[in-house]
Amino acid sequence: MGEEQREWSANAKGLTFDPSKGRIMLYRSTIEALGTPEYIRFLFNTKKRKFAVQVCGIKDEGAEKMPNLRGGDCCYICSSALVHYVFVTCKWDSNYTHRVEGVIHSEENLIEFDLTNSWELRWEKTKN
Numbered sequence: 001m002g003e004e005q006r007e008w009s010a011n012a013k014g015l016t017f018d019p020s021k022g023r024i025m026l027y028r029s030t031i032e033a034l035g036t037p038e039y040i041r042f043l044f045n046t047k048k049r050k051f052a053v054q055v056c057g058i059k060d061e062g063a064e065k066m067p068n069l070r071g072g073d074c075c076y077i078c079s080s081a082l083v084h085y086v087f088v089t090c091k092w093d094s095n096y097t098h099r100v101e102g103v104i105h106s107e108e109n110l111i112e113f114d115l116t117n118s119w120e121l122r123w124e125k126t127k128n
């Protein structure tokens with residue numbers, strides 16, 4: 001009757017969409033699974049609600065310089081417009097961040113995320 005319990009594995013290839021800061025958080029395990037690339041790009045199939053992070057070159061369309069991990073377990077890519085577009089497309093509540101686990105597609109040099117199977121995580125708005 002209750003909601004299915006799921007556990008997040010520390011080794012999961014994942015990312016989180018954070019509407020409060022307009023950013024995408026990429027986890028160390030995701031970055032390492034892609035071979036710690038210098039450049040990545042995001043792909044979004046709006047009909048199937050599939051999102052992907054793909055390794056690319058500097059001259060490829062949509063290329064983003066990969067930020068340094070700086071000793072942490074994740075890095076952030078700020079893109080308020082993209083995060084907003086994902087939230088609107090998926091009809092997600094912006095009072096939550098959404099975490100998604102990915103599947104590696106080595107032949108295409110990418111990790112694909114099924115946005116229909118995200119985890120809602122509440123965040124608290126803080127006053128500045």
